[in-house]
Amino acid sequence: MKKLSLLIIFTIIGGSLWAQSWIGQENKQNYISTGMPILLIAPDAVSSAMGDVGVASTPDAYSAHWNNAKFAFIEGTMGVSTTFTPWLRNLHVGDMNLLYLSGYYRINNRSTAAASITYFSLGEIDMTNIEGQLVTTLHPNEFALDASYALMITDHLSLGATARYMRSDLTNGETLNDGGGNVETHAGNSLAADIGVYYQDAVSKTEEIALGALFSNLGAKLSYSDDNNAREFLPSNLRVGGRYTNKLDEYNKISALVDFNKLLVPTPQFRSTGATQTLTDYNNIGVISGALQSFADAPGGFSEELQEVQVSIGAEYWYAETFAVRAGYFYEHENKGNRQYASVGVGLRYNLFSFDFSYLIPTARLSTNPLSNTIRIQLSADLMPAK
Numbered sequence: 581m582k583k584l585s586l587l588i589i590f591t592i593i594g595g596s597l598w599a600q601s602w603i604g605q606e607n608k609q610n611y612i613s614t615g616m617p618i619l620l621i622a623p624d625a626v627s628s629a630m631g632d633v634g635v636a637s638t639p640d641a642y643s644a645h646w647n648n649a650k651f652a653f654i655e656g657t658m659g660v661s662t663t664f665t666p667w668l669r670n671l672h673v674g675d676m677n678l679l680y681l682s683g684y685y686r687i688n689n690r691s692t693a694a695a696s697i698t699y700f701s702l703g704e705i706d707m708t709n710i711e712g713q714l715v716t717t718l719h720p721n722e723f724a725l726d727a728s729y730a731l732m733i734t735d736h737l738s739l740g741a742t743a744r745y746m747r748s749d750l751t752n753g754e755t756l757n758d759g760g761g762n763v764e765t766h767a768g769n770s771l772a773a774d775i776g777v778y779y780q781d782a783v784s785k786t787e788e789i790a791l792g793a794l795f796s797n798l799g800a801k802l803s804y805s806d807d808n809n810a811r812e813f814l815p816s817n818l819r820v821g822g823r824y825t826n827k828l829d830e831y832n833k834i835s836a837l838v839d840f841n842k843l844l845v846p847t848p849q850f851r852s853t854g855a856t857q858t859l860t861d862y863n864n865i866g867v868i869s870g871a872l873q874s875f876a877d878a879p880g881g882f883s884e885e886l887q888e889v890q891v892s893i894g895a896e897y898w899y900a901e902t903f904a905v906r907a908g909y910f911y912e913h914e915n916k917g918n919r920q921y922a923s924v925g926v927g928l929r930y931n932l933f934s935f936d937f938s939y940l941i942p943t944a945r946l947s948t949n950p951l952s953n954t955i956r957i958q959l960s961a962d963l964m965p966a967k
Contacts, residue, residue, distance in 0.1 A: 610879065611917045612845050612888070615768060615802035615812035616748050618700040618722055623680035624663050625958035629925025629938035630894025631908025633837040635821040636778065636792035641682045641960060644696045644728045646819070647792045648740030649778035651684055651692040651730035657964035658685045665956045667700075675703025690732040699723045707754060720750045728774075736781045742774035746814075748802055765804050772799025772814055790823040795844070801867065811863050816844040816871055821892075833898040837908075841890040844871040847878045887913035902929050906938070920944040925956075934960045 624642040627634035634646030641661035643650040665678040682696035702720040723746070730740040749767035774797070780790040795818055801811035821839035828834065846865050849857035865873075878884035894908030904927035912919040925938035940954040 609915045609918075610848060610884070611915070612843050612847060613812075614815040614843070614845055616722055616724070616746055616770075617815055618678065618698065619724060619746070619797050620815050620817065621665075621678060622956075623665075623678070623682075623698060624661070625925055625936035625938040625956040626906070626927065627894075628940070628956050629906035629908065629923050629936070630837060630896060631892040631910045631921075631923055633821060633839045633892045633894040633908060635776075635794055635819045635839050636780075636790040636823040637837055638823075638825075638835070639778075641684055641694070642680075642696075643684075643730075643740075644682060644694050644726050644742055644774075645680075647776040647778055647794045648694070648728040648742045648774055649730050649738045649776035649792065649794075651694050651728060651740060652690065652732040652738035653778065653780060654684060654686065654692060656684075656686070656962045659683065659960065659962045659964075661958060661960035663956055663958040665954070667954070675701070677701050692730045694726075694728040694730075696726045696728075697723065698726075702750075716752075716754065718750075718752050718754065720752070722746070722748045722750075730776075736779055738778050740774070740776040740778070742776075742796075744772045744774065744797070744799070746770050746772065746802075748804070750804060763805050763807075768802035768804050768812075770800045770802050770814060772797045772816075774798070786827040788823075788825040790825075792822070793818070793820045798844075798871075799867070801863075813845045813863075813867070813870060816867070818842045818844055831900045833901075835896045837892075837894045837896070839892040841892065842874075842888060844874050846870040846874050847884070847888070849877075849879055884915070887916050890916075890919075903927070904929075904936075909943075914944070918944050932962045934958075936960070 622628040622632045623645050626640065627637060627642065627646060637646065639650035639654040641659050643654065660683040663680045667676040667678050679699045680696065682694065684692055684694035686692045700722045705718040705720060707715050707718055725745045726742050728740060728742040730738055732738045747767055747769050751765040753766055774794060776792065776794040778790070778792045780788060782788050797814045797816045799814050801813055803811045819839055819841050821837065823835055823837045825833065825835040846862065848862055850859060850862060876885065878888065891911045892908060894906065896904060896906045898904050906925040908923050910919060910921050920943045922941045922943055923938055925936060927934060927936040936958040938956045942952050
């Protein structure tokens with residue numbers, strides 16, 4: 581009998597984003613798990629160096645992830661960018677990687693189109709039978725394809741929309757054992773949409789403010805088998821935030837940023853003492869009703885709802901638009917995943933090209949932190965700079 585628990589394969593995926601929630605936590609934790617959590621991982625080295633802020637950061641090729649409406653204010657005419665992220669290296673997993681490729685093209689003075697691809701490889705996982713003999717080797721992977729459009733409504737306000745196709749192939753179609761019998765599996769496929777709004781304005785000759793909001797991953801659930809009761813929510817999400825930029829003089833510029841992040845996914849009730857909700861009941865909640873109730877369904881009441889809000893703060897310094905230094909901090913409550921880390925990074929810009937690097941420093945008190953030593957390496961090119 582081919583035997584590989586679905587729980588193991590799903591834990592690997594969930595662990596990519598909520599790895600810290602496996603270790604040293606008590607029963608009081610009530611974190612929210614979804615399918616394809618890679619859609620929430622910062623794909624770029626710029627925002628990740630600033631604590632994962634980005635909904636109102638300076639528009640760039642990664643705006644599809646942070647706020648698609650920012651594309652309308654991007655300075656270039658056409659550009660591309662790519663990032664490579666080795667994942668969970670502190671767990672001595674050498675073949676898990678996240679790749680991201682994005683590009684944009686300005687159609688006219690008020691509209692911009694963009695596209696991007698996210699690819700996450702979990703490397704190789706050996707599948708054995710009940711005697712421990714190798715049956716096959718799995719190559720689980722996930723990817724998402726995006727197409728975005730942004731339109732400037734006024735000189736200071738823009739709207740954006742993104743259509744997304746995603747595919748999560750965790751089992752390569754193998755028949756697995758979930759502890760209760762064999763399960764026929766297949767890749768999970770879904771469609772989703774993002775809606776963003778962005779505002780920026782110069783409040784003086786040297787100061788600029790920006791505000792943004794993004795509803796992301798609004799779409800159908802994922803299913804890895806024909807059991808409709810086992811469908812998983814997408815990581816539907818609401819992100820809001822702002823930026824303040826001050827050009828100190830001809831050469832020096834600083835920015836301060838903050839983001840607030842909330843999953844639009846219902847809070848599990850079955851993890852609470854005395855709850856009667858089952859996993860099947862939870863998975864049968866509708867996408868729209870789940871998003872609406874996510875603001876007021878935490879078993880612990882308003883205090884637990886506040887725990888579900890993640891906070892990111894960041895700062896950026898530019899010298900002569902050539903060299904950048906960045907730093908930030910990301911906070912998630914210990915009962916909701918316990919991802920808490922500082923981040924730092926640098927950026928270099930030369931002619932049409934730029935290089936950015938970020939490094940993550942976990943601060944949560946864990947004996948072994950899976951997110952330690954996480955780096956991101958980013959290369960970008962402005963193929964047609966603004967005239």
